[in-house]
Amino acid sequence: MQTLTIPTILLDSAISEDLKQIARKVMALERITPEEGILLYEKGELGYLGALANFVRENKNGNNVYFNRNFHVEPTNLCVFDCKFCSYSRMLKQTDGNWEMSEEEILDKVRSYDGKPITEVHIVGGVHPKMGLMYFANLIKKIKELRPDVHVKAFTAVELEYMCRKAKVSYEEGLRILKEHGQDSLPGGGAEIFDEVIRKQICEDKCTAIEWLEIHETAHKLGMPSNATILYGHVETYAHRIDHMNRLRILQDKTKGFNTFIPLKFRNKDNQMSHIAEVSLIEDLRNYAVSRIFLDNFAHLKAYWPMIGRSTAQLSLAFGVDDIDGTIDDSTKIYTMAGAEEQKPTLTTQELVDLIKQVNRTPVERDTLYNHI
Ligand code: V47
Ligand code: SF4
Numbered sequence: 001m002q003t004l005t006i007p008t009i010l011l012d013s014a015i016s017e018d019l020k021q022i023a024r025k026v027m028a029l030e031r032i033t034p035e036e037g038i039l040l041y042e043k044g045e046l047g048y049l050g051a052l053a054n055f056v057r058e059n060k061n062g063n064n065v066y067f068n069r070n071f072h073v074e075p076t077n078l079c080v081f082d083c084k085f086c087s088y089s090r091m092l093k094q095t096d097g098n099w100e101m102s103e104e105e106i107l108d109k110v111r112s113y114d115g116k117p118i119t120e121v122h123i124v125g126g127v128h129p130k131m132g133l134m135y136f137a138n139l140i141k142k143i144k145e146l147r148p149d150v151h152v153k154a155f156t157a158v159e160l161e162y163m164c165r166k167a168k169v170s171y172e173e174g175l176r177i178l179k180e181h182g183q184d185s186l187p188g189g190g191a192e193i194f195d196e197v198i199r200k201q202i203c204e205d206k207c208t209a210i211e212w213l214e215i216h217e218t219a220h221k222l223g224m225p226s227n228a229t230i231l232y233g234h235v236e237t238y239a240h241r242i243d244h245m246n247r248l249r250i251l252q253d254k255t256k257g258f259n260t261f262i263p264l265k266f267r268n269k270d271n272q273m274s275h276i277a278e279v280s281l282i283e284d285l286r287n288y289a290v291s292r293i294f295l296d297n298f299a300h301l302k303a304y305w306p307m308i309g310r311s312t313a314q315l316s317l318a319f320g321v322d323d324i325d326g327t328i329d330d331s332t333k334i335y336t337m338a339g340a341e342e343q344k345p346t347l348t349t350q351e352l353v354d355l356i357k358q359v360n361r362t363p364v365e366r367d368t369l370y371n372h373i
Pocket of ligand 2: 081082086126
């Protein structure tokens with residue numbers, strides 16, 4: 001580990017005493033309180049937050065920036081739920097812009113990577129009433145037969161809650177079945193904002209915050225790690241963001257099962273919340289920084305480049321981020337349909353390495369569990 005120098009900006013006379021106090025605490029590797037987290041959002045200037053988050057980031061991950069070789073499978077965008085921010089899903093009756101892959105099409109997609117050194121497939125989609133627990137369990141088994149070497153990260157807690165409810169099994173039983181068929185871990189989607197009032201406004205009909213947390217806790221108990229996300233930059237306040245991260249921090253203390261935290265920026269194209277303006281680049285960077293400072297028990301912070309764009313992902317590496325996700329290979333439509341800059345998200349490993357080197361960081365290829373490759 002390199003020697004860490006304390007950035008002078010953090011103790012500068014222009015910084016208010018309460019922010020200096022937080023900086024001293026963070027630099028002593030002490031945990032900050034939710035109230036201090038809110039204060040960081042309200043009063044922390046970009047330079048101050050960046051320096052403090054970078055201190056945390058370098059303490060945890062040195063100069064490393066992680067990426068992987070991955071692709072997504074989105075079996076369908078038909079969905080029984082109606083999240084107001086979603087640009088991607090279609091209701092069951094809608095016939096324009098929907099898709100439903102057959103099992104053979106999904107397996108063909110996996111076969112198309114034969115001989116290619118990918119390490120992860122990420123499977124998520126709309127919640128389709130006919131694609132149930134055993135359909136997906138058998139699909140995963142077949143994917144693993146084709147590629148036993150590939151890590152299967154699949155199904156948000158939203159999909160899992162629905163699958164288990166329809167199959168009339170507990171979360172533990174449902175997850176056990178999926179694990180036995182080859183599922184290795186869970187992605188972080190579906191968390192949105194845990195606060196019940198905001199959740200009701202933006203996605204009232206899908207799994208609750210308590211269910212999301214319970215499903216991840218159960219997965220961790222069964223030895224299936226997972227990721228966590230937040231959907232920020234819409235109608236929530238800073239207090240809601242901190243409340244969300246605090247619930248994750250408490251669960252992580254208990255299980256240590258989360259690999260990484262992924263802030264997802266609300267993108268406003270073609271959805272029922274299009275009238276809400278997107279937040280600025282400055283706010284994105286401030287949000288990465290506060291997340292890095294607050295979530296002291298999360299080893300990694302990811303900037304998902306298909307959502308935020310590659311330039312912002314590069315910038316985020318100075319604001320606490322140490323992971324920019326993977327090659328993707330133009331295999332996901334969630335963000336292209338929501339108006340992200342990256343309309344055909346694909347990067348080669350060389351391009352990922354170059355992006356990271358351009359900002360003087362050290363590229364490290366990882367697997368899903370952050371083992372170095
Ligand atoms: O839960 C949907 C979000 C999530 C919009 O675990 C939107 O490695 C912004 O969770 N604007 C799914 N966000 C994607 C996801 C994810 C992505 C990358 C990596 C990982 C991981 C997980 O996408 C949903 C929702 O929060 N989302 N629509 C939108 N208009
Ligand atoms: Fe369905 Fe997920 Fe879109 Fe919500 S975010 S409508 S659960 S696909």
